[in-house]
Amino acid sequence: MSEDFFTKIKNGTSQKDVKTFGLAASLAAVGVLAFGLTGQPAAVHAAPLSAPSMTQQRPGGFADLVEEVSPAVVSIRVTQLAAKAPAQNGAQRSQRGLPQGHPLERFFRNRPGGGKDQQQPRRRGMSQGSGFVISADGYVVTNNHVVEGGDEITVVWSDGTERVATLIGTDKKTDLALLRVEADMDLPYVVFGSSDGLRVGDWVVAVGNPFGLGGTVTAGIVSARGRDIGAGPYDDFIQIDASINRGNSGGPTFGLDGQVVGVNTAIYSPCGGNVGIGFAIPSELAQKVIAELKENGSVERGWLGVGIQPVSPEIAESLELEGTKGALVANVAKGSPAERAGLQTGDIIRTINGVQMDEPKSVSRAVADLDPNADAKLNIWRDGKDKKITVKLGRAPGDQVAALETTPSDLEELGLALTSSEQGVTISGVDPTSQAAEKGLRPGDIIVKVAGKEVSSPEDVSREIKRVREDDRKAVLLLVKKENGQRFVALSLEDA
Numbered sequence: 001m002s003e004d005f006f007t008k009i010k011n012g013t014s015q016k017d018v019k020t021f022g023l024a025a026s027l028a029a030v031g032v033l034a035f036g037l038t039g040q041p042a043a044v045h046a047a048p049l050s051a052p053s054m055t056q057q058r059p060g061g062f063a064d065l066v067e068e069v070s071p072a073v074v075s076i077r078v079t080q081l082a083a084k085a086p087a088q089n090g091a092q093r094s095q096r097g098l099p100q101g102h103p104l105e106r107f108f109r110n111r112p113g114g115g116k117d118q119q120q121p122r123r124r125g126m127s128q129g130s131g132f133v134i135s136a137d138g139y140v141v142t143n144n145h146v147v148e149g150g151d152e153i154t155v156v157w158s159d160g161t162e163r164v165a166t167l168i169g170t171d172k173k174t175d176l177a178l179l180r181v182e183a184d185m186d187l188p189y190v191v192f193g194s195s196d197g198l199r200v201g202d203w204v205v206a207v208g209n210p211f212g213l214g215g216t217v218t219a220g221i222v223s224a225r226g227r228d229i230g231a232g233p234y235d236d237f238i239q240i241d242a243s244i245n246r247g248n249s250g251g252p253t254f255g256l257d258g259q260v261v262g263v264n265t266a267i268y269s270p271c272g273g274n275v276g277i278g279f280a281i282p283s284e285l286a287q288k289v290i291a292e293l294k295e296n297g298s299v300e301r302g303w304l305g306v307g308i309q310p311v312s313p314e315i316a317e318s319l320e321l322e323g324t325k326g327a328l329v330a331n332v333a334k335g336s337p338a339e340r341a342g343l344q345t346g347d348i349i350r351t352i353n354g355v356q357m358d359e360p361k362s363v364s365r366a367v368a369d370l371d372p373n374a375d376a377k378l379n380i381w382r383d384g385k386d387k388k389i390t391v392k393l394g395r396a397p398g399d400q401v402a403a404l405e406t407t408p409s410d411l412e413e414l415g416l417a418l419t420s421s422e423q424g425v426t427i428s429g430v431d432p433t434s435q436a437a438e439k440g441l442r443p444g445d446i447i448v449k450v451a452g453k454e455v456s457s458p459e460d461v462s463r464e465i466k467r468v469r470e471d472d473r474k475a476v477l478l479l480v481k482k483e484n485g486q487r488f489v490a491l492s493l494e495d496a
Contacts, residue, residue, distance in 0.1 A: 062205055066217050069258050071188040072133040074157055075209040076142050076165075076179075076250060078150035079126050130208035130251030131155065131179065132260065134290070136186035138163075140179040141290055142250030143265055144170040147177050155181050158215040169293035173234055173368075175265055176286060177250075178293040190252065193259025195238060195282035198222050206242040206264055206278070208251025218243040220276075229266065229279060229432070234365050237279040238262045244278040253280045262286075288369075302370035302393035304343075305336020307419035308360040309426060309444060311348060319348065320384045326350045327360040331420050341378075341391040348381040367393065411462055414491055416441070418458035424448060424481075425455050439489050441480065448486065449479035469493055 129146030133139070140155055147153055153165040165179040181187075198204075205219045220242030227237040240253060244264045253262035262280025292299045308327040316324050329347040332339050349357055352366040353376060370376055372395035380387050411418060415434020419426050425447040430437050447455060450464035468476045478489045 062217070062219055065205060065254065065256065065258050066207070069190050069252075069254055070158060070207060070215060070217070072190045073207040073215070073252060074131050074133065074140060074155050075212075075214045076129045076131045076140075076146050077126065077154040077156055078128065078147050079152045079154075080150050128209065128212055128247055129249040130247065130264070132207075132250075132252040133187050133189040134191065134260075135189050138181040138183055138187055139168070139294065140165060140181060141252075141263060141286070142177050142179065143263065144172050144175045144177045146250045147179070148172075153179060155179065156214065169297035169299075171289050171293060171299045173299075174281060174285060174289050176263065176281065176289045176293070178290055190254075190258070190260055192283045192287045193255055193257060193261050195261045195284045198225065198238065198255070198261055198282075200224060203256050204240050204242055204261065205254045205256075206240070206244050206248065206251060206280075207254070208244065208248035208264060210243075210245035210247040212247055223277065227279060228361060229268075234285070234368060235361065236282060236285060236365065237265070238282055240278050240280060241276045242278065243276070248278075259283075260286075300372055301368040301396055302372055302374055302376070303337065303396035304363075304367045304376070304391060304393060305333040305338045306343060307331040307333075307426070307428060308349070308363055310360055319346075319381065321348060321381055325356065325358050326381065327357055327363045330423075330426060337391050337394040341389050343378075343380070343389060343391070344382065346382070349378055350381055350386070351379040353377050372396075411458065411465070414465070418447070418461060420457050425458060425461055435491060439491065441489060442482075444483075446481040447478055448481050451476055465493075 127146065127150070129142055131140045131142035131146075134141055147167060147170065150167075153167060154162050155165045156162050163181040163183060165181045168178040168180050170177040200222050202222045203219065204222055205217060207215070207217050210216050220240055222238060223241045224239035227239045228235040229237060238253070238261070240262070242253065244251070244267055248264045248267075251264045252260045253264055255261045261283045263283075263286050264278060264280050266279040268275065268277035268279070289299055307330040309330050311321070311324045311326050311328050313324055315328060316322070326348045329338075329343055329345055329349065331345055332343055349363050351357060352363065355366060357363050357366065367376065370393055372393055374393050376391045376393055378389045378391060380389060415431030415436040416427060417429030419428045423446050427441055427443055427445045427447065429443055430441050447461055449455065450461050451468050453460075453464050455461050455464060465476050474494050475490045475492050478491065480487060480489050
């Protein structure tokens with residue numbers, strides 16, 4: 001396992017398995033303790049909360065800003081009904097497959113009874129995160145992974161006031177969720193600011209609910225922009241060194257004008273705690289997603305219908321292309337907007353609507369930002385020449401990424417998204433909280449064999465995995481071709 005790895009503050013609580021992963025570009029689920037808050041409603045004001053006078057403030061003087069914005073920052077408490085999990089091999093196991101003696105077993109174990117085969121009773125689980133109110137009528141922003149799978153969501157204010165929330169909508173690809181609470185008064189709220197103007201070195205303030213300790217404030221600087229940490233197809237995180245920990249997920253990062261510039265989502269950590277590097281979803285992205293969730297309850301993105309991969313120096317040279325910017329079309333989905341417009345395997349997408357595409361994710365983000373049925377003007381490189389193509393985008397079927405194919409559900413359970421390419425079965429995405437990420441699988445890797453059988457499509461991979469399951473084997477062996485050669489990777493099927 002690598003020394004460093006990403007840890008997603010995936011506020012599944014003490015009931016959730018603690019995972020660590022060995023990828024420098026992966027996230028891991030970490031549990032937090034849940035607790036209850038009660039109290040009486042306090043008088044609150046209902047103006048947008050901001051602190052314009054703070055624009056020139058320096059460390060040691062954030063108190064006025066915090067006083068203004070804190071009433072709109074909340075804790076999110078989520079309860080869920082745990083599924084039954086049968087005991088295996090005579091040993092009592094949790095709903096997450098934890099063996100006896102595991103440090104987290106006490107959060108899952110059945111009633112006393114030793115190692116007899118029995119089913120665990122259905123019971124309530126709890127998780128906790130952070131959020132913030134964005135309107136006087138009770139709309140609340142948080143992370144999707146905070147509320148995912150919850151049966152009941154409660155919003156808790158710092159004075160102990162609790163209100164049951166309705167889930168308006170979620171977007172897994174950006175890890176955002178929108179809630180709504182009912183109140184007999186206007187609620188204090190904060191507003192989104194512009195993250196585009198943030199520079200490395202600017203001061204930021206994070207407010208949230210780390211480790212269940214509500215109303216915690218930390219300050220730091222923007223330490224990097226545009227981070228891709230392998231969390232999803234549209235990664236574009238703000239990196240900050242303001243301390244955020246388990247339970248901060250969904251909480252706001254403020255600029256010194258008191259406006260929200262980011263939504264805290266992940267930390268970089270070798271131990272599950274804060275080491276000074278955190279990641280926030282930029283407000284420019286969050287605003288668009290939240291607005292669509294409020295209007296439609298879901299997010300519809302433009303769909304191109306191609307599988308894409310990076311342009312290596314070797315590929316650029318073979319295609320007589322200067323530089324490696326752009327995205328190589330590895331395959332074109334049948335019946336897709338790309339096929340109808342005449343895109344071909346081997347084309348390199350260089351610009352979309354006049355904007356330079358530096359890499360495959362640039363294409364995914366650009367297409368996703370466009371509405372279904374919008375026209376996308378592409379400049380491509382084909383046969384040693386520039387060519388212009390206009391594509392009328394479609395609506396992504398199912399849960400497809402804007403510019404990538406989806407894969408069979410059993411592959412998604414293993415944390416893999418695959419696409420067919422000229423090189424073979426290419427890994428186009430890896431769930432950062434999966435064992436696939438832990439084992440070092442990364443986008444761009446090629447799956448050559450599954451359980452000793454050669455594969456040439458995602459369907460082949462799925463079929464061979466099913467065969468292994470039917471043989472009652474507990475793991476499947478993959479032969480994977482990476483940049484530095486081939487190696488075997490074994491993935492467990494027990495918890496998938």
